[in-house]
Amino acid sequence: MRHLLSISDLNKSDAIVILDTATELARVSDGQVKKLPTLRGRTIVNLFAEDSTRTRISFEAAAKRLSADVINFSAKGSSISKGESLKDTAMTLQAMGADAVVIRHSASGAPQRLADSQWMTGSVINAGDGTHEHPSQALLDAFTIRKHLGKGGPDLAGLKVAIVGDVLHSRVARSNVLLLNLLGAHVTLVAPPTLLPVGVESWPAKVSYDLDEVISQVDAVMMLRVQQERMNDLFFPNAREYSRYFGLNSQRLAMMQPHAIIMHPGPMNRGLEIAAEVADSARSVIVEQVANGVSIRMAILYVLLAGAPLEAGSN
Numbered sequence: 001m002r003h004l005l006s007i008s009d010l011n012k013s014d015a016i017v018i019l020d021t022a023t024e025l026a027r028v029s030d031g032q033v034k035k036l037p038t039l040r041g042r043t044i045v046n047l048f049a050e051d052s053t054r055t056r057i058s059f060e061a062a063a064k065r066l067s068a069d070v071i072n073f074s075a076k077g078s079s080i081s082k083g084e085s086l087k088d089t090a091m092t093l094q095a096m097g098a099d100a101v102v103i104r105h106s107a108s109g110a111p112q113r114l115a116d117s118q119w120m121t122g123s124v125i126n127a128g129d130g131t132h133e134h135p136s137q138a139l140l141d142a143f144t145i146r147k148h149l150g151k152g153g154p155d156l157a158g159l160k161v162a163i164v165g166d167v168l169h170s171r172v173a174r175s176n177v178l179l180l181n182l183l184g185a186h187v188t189l190v191a192p193p194t195l196l197p198v199g200v201e202s203w204p205a206k207v208s209y210d211l212d213e214v215i216s217q218v219d220a221v222m223m224l225r226v227q228q229e230r231m232n233d234l235f236f237p238n239a240r241e242y243s244r245y246f247g248l249n250s251q252r253l254a255m256m257q258p259h260a261i262i263m264h265p266g267p268m269n270r271g272l273e274i275a276a277e278v279a280d281s282a283r284s285v286i287v288e289q290v291a292n293g294v295s296i297r298m299a300i301l302y303v304l305l306a307g308a309p310l311e312a313g314s315n
């Protein structure tokens with residue numbers, strides 16, 4: 001595997017190799033010596049042409065824990081803000097000897113364009129492109145679900161997951177549906193009809209408009225951010241109405257199974273898709289998702305750049 005552009009680049013055993021490698025790397029991070037020399041002398045560029053906190057910082061931490069040299073590069077403050085093209089940016093990175101580019105871009109398909117081009121020879125990792133995909137987020141979500149709810153097997157066979165909210169604008173939802181399905185979980189999308197994409201019937205997931213009906217049946221509920229910055233139309237009457245029908249509040253938390261977990265990729269709109277007391281409750285694994293993001297992103301860099309999975313107990 002050279003690039004990670006979409007979950008559809010992975011088969012089940014590729015996905016499990018990344019999850020297992022992340023498990024081993026998390027053990028290293030928990031130990032006294034947090035760094036591995038694996039990527040010493042390699043250069044990783046974080047090219048963020050769209051805002052990010054979690055993904056950008058965790059890819060940087062992951063690369064540093066593998067001893068890579070890291071160049072952080074955001075649109076603001078770079079020549080991208082002067083209108084420099086993706087091609088010229090990529091050729092500049094190639095000239096600097098980048099072994100991998102982690103790219104976030106508002107245009108769906110920008111990472112694929114980079115990978116298909118002759119502009120650079122390194123690996124391309126999609127850190128979120130438009131409304132298309134966010135594969136490293138889906139992998140960290142699957143890692144978190146496996147850690148809490150896995151039944152000892154390598155996959156997520158039989159687990160039920162609800163993905164709730166603004167599916168239309170969510171690259172997280174698309175990547176998660178693909179990966180959870182690949183790993184054997186059953187996904188239900190819950191959203192108002194206006195926030196579901198055209199063609200959702202062909203996704204490997206059920207669709208429901210009734211959160212109260214679904215909430216008591218699932219092992220994990222993944223709330224999605226309402227992406228107001230991508231909305232140029234009225235998709236629901238008002239915030240209060242949205243919260244009433246699709247928000248996760250204390251009443252709905254009480255309806256969940258005792259073992260069920262609450263997830264959110266962040267950043268959250270507290271009080272809109274999730275109540276503050278639910279986000280901060282004992283059932284929430286939202287902060288843990290962020291920590292797991294470092295282990296997963298270490299595993300992605302390890303598998304793409306070192307070319308081999310880390311064997312259990314080899315560190």
Ligand code: CP
Pocket residue numbers: 051052053054055056128137265266267
């Ligand atoms: N989940 C996620 O992609 O968060 P950031 O936008 O902060 O990277």
